[in-house]
Amino acid sequence: MSESGTSPRNTLSIRDNRTGRDYEVEIQEGNVIRAMDLRQIRVQDDDFGMMSYDPAFGNTASTRSTVTEIDGAKGILRYRGYPIEQLAEQSTFLEVAYLVLRGELPTQDELDEFVHHVTYHTYAHENIIKLLNGFRYDAHAMGIMISSVAALSTFYPEAKEVHDPENRWIQIIRLVAKMPTLAAFAYRHHRGLPYVYPENELSYTGNFLNMLFRIGVKEYRANPVLERALDLLFILHADHEQNCSATTMRVIGSAHADPFSALAGSMAALYGPLHGGANEAVLRMLTEIGSKDNIPEFMESVRRGERRLMGFGHRVYKAYDPRASIIKKAAHEVFEVMGGNPLLDIALELEKIALQEEYFVQRNLYPNVDFYSGLIYQAMGFPVEMFPVLFAIPRTVGWLAQWEEMLEDKEQRIARPRQIYVGEGERAYVPVEERS
Ligand code: CMC
Numbered sequence: 001m002s003e004s005g006t007s008p009r010n011t012l013s014i015r016d017n018r019t020g021r022d023y024e025v026e027i028q029e030g031n032v033i034r035a036m037d038l039r040q041i042r043v044q045d046d047d048f049g050m051m052s053y054d055p056a057f058g059n060t061a062s063t064r065s066t067v068t069e070i071d072g073a074k075g076i077l078r079y080r081g082y083p084i085e086q087l088a089e090q091s092t093f094l095e096v097a098y099l100v101l102r103g104e105l106p107t108q109d110e111l112d113e114f115v116h117h118v119t120y121h122t123y124a125h126e127n128i129i130k131l132l133n134g135f136r137y138d139a140h141a142m143g144i145m146i147s148s149v150a151a152l153s154t155f156y157p158e159a160k161e162v163h164d165p166e167n168r169w170i171q172i173i174r175l176v177a178k179m180p181t182l183a184a185f186a187y188r189h190h191r192g193l194p195y196v197y198p199e200n201e202l203s204y205t206g207n208f209l210n211m212l213f214r215i216g217v218k219e220y221r222a223n224p225v226l227e228r229a230l231d232l233l234f235i236l237h238a239d240h241e242q243n244c245s246a247t248t249m250r251v252i253g254s255a256h257a258d259p260f261s262a263l264a265g266s267m268a269a270l271y272g273p274l275h276g277g278a279n280e281a282v283l284r285m286l287t288e289i290g291s292k293d294n295i296p297e298f299m300e301s302v303r304r305g306e307r308r309l310m311g312f313g314h315r316v317y318k319a320y321d322p323r324a325s326i327i328k329k330a331a332h333e334v335f336e337v338m339g340g341n342p343l344l345d346i347a348l349e350l351e352k353i354a355l356q357e358e359y360f361v362q363r364n365l366y367p368n369v370d371f372y373s374g375l376i377y378q379a380m381g382f383p384v385e386m387f388p389v390l391f392a393i394p395r396t397v398g399w400l401a402q403w404e405e406m407l408e409d410k411e412q413r414i415a416r417p418r419q420i421y422v423g424e425g426e427r428a429y430v431p432v433e434e435r436s
Pocket of ligand 1: 275
């Protein structure tokens with residue numbers, strides 16, 4: 001019973017004070033109302049009706065999803081219900097990829113089949129190399145990746161059949177399989193090195209490291225610690241629910257574009273420094289700070305609002321990003337093999353200050369996934385331009401899972417937000433000679 005003595009109902013009462021009319025809208029899932037239920041609220045019968053205004057979607061759910069759950073206040077991240085800590089500790093990237101894409105952990109047979117298919121689709125059409133060769137020697141690896149993934153759509157025109165689940169699965173396998181190849185080719189192009197083709201007997205990350213770093217030897221085998229560290233980083237980056245790039249994938253996909261074109265769009269979103277480009281921005285920031293002595297001046301400019309402390313803050317996490325804690329631990333293992341990264345001391349000092357200072361504490365600014373990942377990538381020998389690419393490879397899995405879910409969701413239609421028009425009203429055209 002509510003305070004007034006009536007039985008509680010799962011509804012929200014709204015009084016429109018313009019008309020004095022009362023409305024009752026259903027509350028779903030404990031705290032959700034349907035924006036469309038507001039449309040009935042109108043002054044005149046021919047009014048458009050009420051709508052909500054939510055720039056940057058800060059308080060709007062665009063979908064129901066079963067892929068990834070985040071509790072930002074508690075720092076919880078789960079893929080299909082499995083805590084990220086358990087997957088990071090016990091799983092492999094391809095097993096997690098299967099989980100994210102298919103909804104369940106695979107049996108051994110299912111996993112073997114999936115790994116086999118991914119392994120046997122790693123080759124890219126030779127004309128992709130011609131495309132790569134058209135880029136300048138210093139082209140950013142992410143620009144090359146975006147273009148080559150978009151170009152793949154022209155090699156697989158049947159990918160347009162987005163309503164055929166079997167066809168979708170083939171394209172998903174192709175994308176998961178070819179991303180490391182394209183990424184390695186982008187890196188080799190940048191370095192002016194000959195391309196190294198995939199080797200089927202290697203693991204997903206082992207093969208990737210081989211295509212990246214084999215020079216002058218017939219056989220290159222990555223250090224198992226580095227192979228595992230990269231696999232772990234891939235697990236941590238596999239999905240992150242309705243972020244900017246996943247939303248891009250869903251929006252482009254909602255127009256029924258093929259998955260290669262849609263994924264190129266998601267990668268473009270990820271490239272931005274506020275999203276997946278942040279790991280690169282963190283490294284550039286740490287390099288610019290250069291020494292612990294320069295930290296106070298840098299932090300002062302952040303407090304004055306002139307700069308952002310890259311790798312800190314998150315729209316959803318208002319606690320320590322669980323991925324950042326796992327990466328921080330893994331960093332030490334990589335540093336043991338590769339030697340320390342001198343920028344780590346600056347990073348640790350920045351974190352120490354930020355976790356104590358009022359500016360950051362008040363705004364719940366904690367390290368996010370990008371704060372420490374760049375330090376590991378750099379220790380492993382990756383140039384900063386490769387950092388967002390290293391994010392895009394595993395996130396391909398999440399984008400594709402989100403895309404599939406959107407296509408299967410009967411409630412989804414072409415994405416098309418409303419606007420509040422605040423421009424000029426109607427006015428008559430003025431010929432150019434009469435304009436002042
Ligand atoms: N450094 C300094 N101040 C910050 C930062 C930061 N990194 N992030 C947020 N703030 C301040 C911001 O100025 C604002 O202050 P005020 O209320 O005084 O105006 C307040 O905190 C809220 O910020 P916001 O921009 O409204 O928060 P948001 O949810 O829109 O933005 C964010 C989230 C991730 C874009 C932002 O925190 C940011 O720019 N961080 C740095 C870039 C970064 O590390 N991005 C990676 C995100 S995690 C991985 C991924 O998504 O790819």
